[in-house]
Amino acid sequence: MTLSFFFYKNSTFNRAISLLIFLKFCLSSNLLAAQENKVHFSSWNNININLELEKNLSLKNEIKFRRTNFIETWQQFLIRPAILYSIKPDIQLGLGVTYSKNYQSLELDVPIDNSEKNIWQQILFKQGFENFMIFHRFRLEERFKENIIEDGGSYLVKGYNYKNRLRYRFTIKIPVGNEKIFEYIALRFKEEILMKTNKSFIPKTIDENRLFLGYDIQISEKLRHYPAKCVKLK
Numbered sequence: 001m002t003l004s005f006f007f008y009k010n011s012t013f014n015r016a017i018s019l020l021i022f023l024k025f026c027l028s029s030n031l032l033a034a035q036e037n038k039v040h041f042s043s044w045n046n047i048n049i050n051l052e053l054e055k056n057l058s059l060k061n062e063i064k065f066r067r068t069n070f071i072e073t074w075q076q077f078l079i080r081p082a083i084l085y086s087i088k089p090d091i092q093l094g095l096g097v098t099y100s101k102n103y104q105s106l107e108l109d110v111p112i113d114n115s116e117k118n119i120w121q122q123i124l125f126k127q128g129f130e131n132f133m134i135f136h137r138f139r140l141e142e143r144f145k146e147n148i149i150e151d152g153g154s155y156l157v158k159g160y161n162y163k164n165r166l167r168y169r170f171t172i173k174i175p176v177g178n179e180k181i182f183e184y185i186a187l188r189f190k191e192e193i194l195m196k197t198n199k200s201f202i203p204k205t206i207d208e209n210r211l212f213l214g215y216d217i218q219i220s221e222k223l224r225h226y227p228a229k230c231v232k233l234k
Contacts, residue, residue, distance in 0.1 A: 042066055042068065043230055047062070048087045049207065056230055057086075059081070061080070062079045063080075064079075068105055076100055076102050092123070093121075094120075100117075102115065116146065119142045120142070133174060134172055134173075138167070144160045158191050163195060166203055167192060170191050171188060171190045173188050190210070190211070195207060
């Protein structure tokens with residue numbers, strides 16, 4: 001593990017770096033705790049497009065490019081359009097669909113290319129503080145995954161499987177830089193727990209634990225780029 005220390009006149013930036021160093025220690029502790037499970041590193045890049053329809057109503061589309069082993073091979077391509085409605089400034093409801101293309105990865109137990117389509121509903125809570133924000137997101141997914149079967153030593157896709165999944169994501173967002181770019185660059189740390197559920201949507205087991213470290217670049221009012229490093233614990 002390598003620690004890098006930065007000194008900058010902007011106190012918000014210094015606090016952000018201190019917090020990220022602390023989170024890096026937490027990340028290492030999680031990896032050590034999960035050493036008997038599967039640990040996987042990836043590079044995930046997001047492009048988010050937002051269109052405001054009314055004051056509290058907006059459309060959003062996420063386009064995600066995910067590479068496994070950081071950048072060596074393709075892991076996943078994903079498109080996720082949604083409609084969002086804010087019932088209060090700090091509470092937002094969401095409804096959307098997802099299409100994902102999953103690429104072959106023996107390390108991730110994906111023997112052949114396959115796809116998934118899902119419908120999801122979510123609620124997002126926001127907590128604003130002086131120099132950072134915290135987000136809590138709960139999402140319920142109804143998933144239609146292509147069924148992979150083995151036939152004579154080879155694999156093929158036949159039909160779909162229906163599964164449910166519950167997700168909880170905790171996010172810290174820290175704006176950095178001087179006042180001119182304060183709203184346009186932000187550091188992000190996320191931890192997300194993905195849980196398998198039964199037909200009544202009651203959680204049964206933890207499917208994955210994802211840890212993210214990345215930053216936001218606000219390219220324009222409606223366009224944002226979000227590159228990040230992801231660690232998956234299974």
